[in-house]
Structures are given as C-alpha cells and as structure tokens.
Amino acid sequence: MGSITLKQVTKSFGDVNVIKPLDLQIRDGEFIVFVGPSGCGKSTLLRMIAGLEDTTSGTIEIGGQDATHMPPAKRGLAMVFQSYALYPHMSVRNNIAFPLKRAKVEPEVIEEKITTAAKMLNLTDYLDRKPGQLSGGQRQRVAIGRAIVRQPSAFLFDEPLSNLDASLRVNMRLEISELHKSLNTTMIYVTHDQVEAMTMADRIAVFNGGVIEQVGTPLELYQKPVNRFVAGFIGSPKMNFIDVQPSAGDATHCIGVRPEHLQVTQDNGLWTGKVGVIEHLGSETFLHVHVENTGTLTVKTDGECPLKYGDVINLTAPQNKILRFDKAGNTITTDTADKPAISSAS
C-alpha cells in the first residue's frame, strides 16, 4: 500500500528549522507534487520520506506502518534523482538489475523484469551501454527503469527533469504522467517549476519557508489560492499585484489579477496605461503596460494584437476574477457581492 502520512513532522539543522511542524496525507495511487522556490524545504521533506535525512520530530507512516526511523532500504520506496545518479561503472542492464540483485531476486526473474522495463521505456537497444554513452533523456529513462523494477509502494522524484532541455522536458513530463496512469502507484514529485506541477499533479502542495501554504488540485490552487504567495506562484505569467488603500469596512490591502483576466477596452476601464514591451508568442501576446502610480501590469491577450509600443490603453477585469488580500497576505474569501467593487480610484 502506497499511502504516506506525515504527522507533525519537523526537521532542523542546528538552530535552523527547515521544516516546521507539518501534516500531510498522501493517498495511495496519488500523484502529488511538492512545489516551491528553492530552499523552501520541499526536497528536504522528500529526502526525509526517503529516509536519507533524519526526521527531527513527528512520524512518517508508509502504508500504515511507522517508518520514521527505518533505513531507506527498508521503506520500499524508489527514488529518481535530479542528476539521475546512475552507477557509472555498470551497464544499463546492471543499473536496472542492481536493486533486484540486492533483494536477491532469481536471475531469470531479473532478466524478465529488465526486458519488460526496457521495452516500456524504449531502452532495449541500449541495455549493454554504460550511462556515459547515453543522452540525458535516455539516462533519465534508465533511472526510472531502475525505480520501477522494484515495484515500490511509492516513487519519489527529486526535480527529475531540471537537467533536460526544454523540448525533452515536455516529452518526459508526458512519459512520467503516462507511467503513473499505467502503474497507478503513488508518486511524490518535487519541482520548482509550477508548469510541471500544474500539468502532472493530482494534487499540489505549495511549500514556502518550511511550511505547506496550500494543498489542493491544480485548479483549486489556480482559482482559489489561500494567500498571495500561492496566487503568485501558480500561473504563468505571474499574477499582477496592485497595492490599494484599505478603507473602512474593507481590509483589502492588495488585489491580484491574472494577466489572462485583464482585458483591453476602448472606453474607460479600471486602469489606464502606456504599452511597453510587447512579447509575441504567436498563439498569444504578452503586453507589459506601465500604469502610473501602480506599476507595470502584464496582460495576456490574443495572438494577433494590433497594439504598438507607446500606445495608451485602458484595462479592466471582471470583478469576480479579482482576488483580494489582507494585510498579512491572506485571501479575503467573502462573496464577491459583499465586497465593494474595485474602482479605478485605487
């Protein structure tokens, strides 16, 4: 069983608390992504689950069993590392066979499993090569192959795609998602790339400064971020934040509008600004609009955009797409109807 439960787990190096008391329930068969900026504790937590780091306090249960103090080898987990961590002196075949040999599996069974895994991962022709003779993508596949043959109760991925070039990354993303669908095994995937998180995850846990800010499905995080950090971290291009003066009866300190929700209008909108740099991506266009007293707003608009550098335009956004944050940065979640409308006077 691949359910993993973290109860009040903490980690400190000396006086530094890298992970503050944290609870998380990972369901069997779930694809969960830990995402956050570097140094937020996501990799440390993954390594704690793997058993490569001590847990300072709290418990880690794997498949209902307390595994807090188990050595990594006993936890029945498999891990794919950022650098692939292949054994450079062994052929691909022996790399994949290594965990099986450690588990004293019969040679015929090992052979069979290698063949199956190689077929699945398109590695059949490379079995007798050394990792040094493979491309980045192939190495990544070998690392995955080494992980799947053990039939672990969960897979741990530590930024597995960050060493690959952009197009390969997209392919591997699909392959890993495909793998999850066919194996149906729990996967914990650590990344700093919110696009990977959004595209692959069943659920996402957003980390910041050693705490989980929010756990939820990709759409939940996109639509209902609990605070300014999550709102800014999820979505690309980044959400626009505009500071506002709080007024009586309204605690809003800051509002957030996603670039894709800003619209260019003819008549007076909420903001007026001058078009700066225009980035044409073909399918869409990003406008960087300088609004006086507010800053630069990013606008995502159609691929065919007639605007030019220096044009003065008006921007608006549907009231129900505007997020409001209080002084502490938390999202204010009363119904839209109760809130005073955002006006250009801000």
Add this chain to the structure above:
Amino acid sequence: MNTNNQTKAIYTILAWTISGLIFFPILWTAITSFKTEAEAISSSPSLFMFEWTLENYSDVLARSPYFEHFWNSIVISVGSSLVGLLIAIPAAWSMAFVQTKRTKNLLMWMLSTKMLPPVGVLIPIYLLFRDTGLLDTKLGLVIVMTLINLPIMVWMLYTYFKEIPHEILEAARMDGASIKDEIFHVLLPIALPGIASTMLLNVILAWNEAFWTLILTAANAAPLTAFIASYSSPEGLFYAKLSAASVMAIVPILILGWFSQKQLVRGLSFGAVK
C-alpha cells in the same frame, strides 16, 4: 602555415634540447653502466662508441644481495601503501560523504602532521624501535611509511571521493544496498582509478624515501635507498658499478612513474591541479 611550422620547429628544438639536458644524467648513468671502469673515467668520454659490457651488473649482483634489497623495497613500499589504503579509505569516505563543520579542520590537521619534521621524533622512534626490536625490520619500516604517508593518502582519496556525487550512494541506499554493498559495489568500483593512483603515488614516495630508511635499517631490512647509500665511498669512485647499481635501483619506479604520469599530477598537487 609556413611560419607556423617554423615556430613549431623552433619550439621543438628548444624543448628537446632542454628536456634532453634534464634527462641527460639518467641517460649518462645508464650508458656508463655498460662501460668498463677504465672507459667510465676516460677523459674523452664517449656516448656510444665503446665496448658494451654487462659485467658491472654481474659484479654488483655478485658483490651484494641486490635482490634482497629489492625485495625489501617492494615489501616496504607496497606493504605500507596497502595498509595505508585500508586505514585511509574509511576516513576519506567519512570526510567526503558525511561532512561536518569539523571536516575541513580535520583535513588541515592531518596535512599539518606532514609538516612535523622527522628529526622532531627521530630519537624517540629510534629508541622505541631499538627497545621493541623493530629496528632494522621490514615491519618497522612499513609502520613508519604508513604513518608518514597516511595524511597524503587520506587527502588524495578525499579529493577523489568528493567528486563522486552523493546521490549515487543515496540511490544505492534507496535500492536496498547495505553499507557493505554500497562500499563494495558502488563506491570502490567508481573510485578505483583514484584509489589506484593514490596507491601508486605512495609506492613511489615510499620507494624513494631516504630518511627513515637510512636511519632505521642496517643489514636486514635495508631497501634500495640504503643499498645505494653504501656506494657513497669509496665504491662511488667505481663509476660503472655505481651506475649499474643505480640503474637497478631506479628502473622499476621510473617505469611505474612514466606509466602513470597523468594520474600522478592530481595526487601530487593534493587535487589543487586537475
């Protein structure tokens, strides 16, 4: 192209001349070892035009137990390197893979023991060896050589181990490898080139060590350094025999050294130069 070839030719001549001069004493020793004694001290020495003879070699072999000294050198240099590796590998493993705040200081301290001048401990070691019967024994020299080269071994292995990504060892741990598996199936095979060059450098250093080997040995355990020292006088005046003995003392290590010069650079510079 032409000027390029011209400069190349000039540099080539210059380089060959200078390196030829540097190498000449060794070449000259080798040539003299095949001359008769009369020829060797001739005031119009000849490079090749003389009667080649092997009798110096047979004289040296007949007069002194060369093979005994040779064997002593082998036992002392290889023995101390092997024992040293056995002690140094675990230490280097610890420092490279389980770093703490103290690791750097510990390494510096180890290196600083190399700075302890041998004369600072000469008398106690001599007396201790005399009293424990280790004087003039191979075992005694293996112990001393191991200890004086241990810091270099740890340091060298540390620099090699540090280049092995942690993640590979962690992957092995995740794959169910025990500490023993981790060391024997993963660490050692990957680090083998580094271990081999560490071993090699130490064999060379121990083979050529000429303080303790001269002071702590007499007839029984004397390695080749001490054997040659016995030619200092008056036999040193017999150039041809001195040459033959010298050639026999340096050839094994010369070949070993040439064979492995690439790996030596790193080790010799404590990993400062790769």
Add this chain to the structure above:
Amino acid sequence: MATTHSRTLAKLMLLPSVSLLLIWMIVPLCMTLYFSFLDYNLLMPGDNAFIGLMNYEFFLTDPAFIESFFNTLLLVLGVLFITIGGGIGLAILLDQAIWGRNYVRIMVLAPFFVMPTVSALVWKNMFMNPVNGLFAHFAEFIGVTPVDFFAEMPLLSIIIIVSWQWLPFAALILLTAIQSLDREQLEAAELDGAGPFSKFIYIVVPHLSRAVTAVILIETIFLLSIFAEILVTTSGGPGYASTNITYLIYTQSLLQFDVGGGSAGGIVAVIIANIVAIFLMRLIGKNLEG
C-alpha cells in the same frame, strides 16, 4: 546532510586514521620534549639528570646551529626559486605545439622518480668530481680549471642536485595548470586588445597562483627535511658549510649519541616547521579553496 546512523558510522571510520596520527604525533613528540630537558647521552650511562633549558642553550648558541639554520633557509628558498622559475618556463615551453611532446614530457619528468641517494651519488661522482667528473672533463676541454664543487661550493652543489630532482615536479604541475586554462578567456583578452605580455601577466599568472601555491607547499614540506643528499655527498661539510638543521640534529643524536641535545634540536626544528606551516596554511587556505 545525513542521518544519525551514517554520522555514527562516519565517526567510527575516522577513528583509526585520527587515533594513529594522534599517537604518531603526540607520543614521540612528548618523549622528545622530555628528553630535551635531560642530560642524556647514550655513550655515558648516568642518571640522566634534569638540567632544565641547558640543552636548548647549548643548541641555540652553537655556531653550528646558526650556520645550519641559514643553510636550511638557503636550501629551501634556493630550490623553490629555481624549480618554480624553471618550472614556469618549462611548462610554457611544453604547452606549445611541438613534435614529440609525449617523449619530451617523459624525459622532463624522469628525475622525479630517481631516489635521492642515487641522484646525489651520480651527480657527486660522475658529474661534479673534480678529476673524473664530466664537468671536469668539459672544463679541461675548453681549457679552464675544473671546479671542485663539493669543496668550494658545497651548499650550492646540493641546491643544484635537489633542484634537478624537484624541477620536474614543479614543471608537471604547472604544465597541467596551464593546460586547464580556459582558452576562451585568452581569446576574450585578445579581443580586448591584450598582447602576449599582458595576457601572461593578467590571465596566466593569476591562473597559475593556485598551482604555484601547491608546489611551494609540497616542496617546502620535503625540502625542510633534506637529508640523504647531504649524507651521501658532503656529510654536512666542509665544517658545517652544507649542514642543514635536519642533518645537524641527526649528527648530534645518532653520531654523538647526545639524546638530550638532539632532542632540544628536534623541538627547535618542530617550532621552526610550525612557523613555516602557519604561514603556508594561510597561503593554501586562501589559494586552494578559491
């Protein structure tokens, strides 16, 4: 970054090295220190009375000590100067495109593998001998009086021999360092208008500083304790003209059997080495880490 389990294991695995080195350093050193306060001579069995700092007084005021101290200094600095200067020159030369570079490198490297006793004896007898040595033959050939090297310039002769042994080491390390120089840096400098001289001063030299540091460190360790070369050539003479501290202490301890005096000398040598070490450690601390 590891678990408690592996940290415990790590300590255990460090134990043999650390304890052996500690014993190797501390025990004999303490014994030396103890002996240095005694009137202890192996030839004169007595009660080995405690005589305080007398041994130090004798050792430090002995003109031989002053002479050998400066000899040690000259020997180390002279060899460092020759090997690093020559090493840089050789390294630059060997870095050029030349025919048969591998053979050249093998020839240059060879002296490093020659044991000190062999090189000292070969140089002393076959080259520097005033009657039958090759230099003497050469001097006669061009019509000048042959030099009696070990009588007239004993220390310089030893410096020449030791430099010959260590030049290959310096050259090889520096050559490797030059070869690891980023060619794009040189090209960028060329685009910025740097000539060969300024390229050398501003790019090659700073790049080499790390390697030079390593060479200085390692050579100094070995050069402070030069022994065999002196033993088989001059035996420290004439007088004390080619005696260094190591050799002086050796004669006092094992030729005159003056354990007390030799020990005091040993402690002085340790203190000198420590002063040098602190200086060098500063140097590497700065250069090796960067």
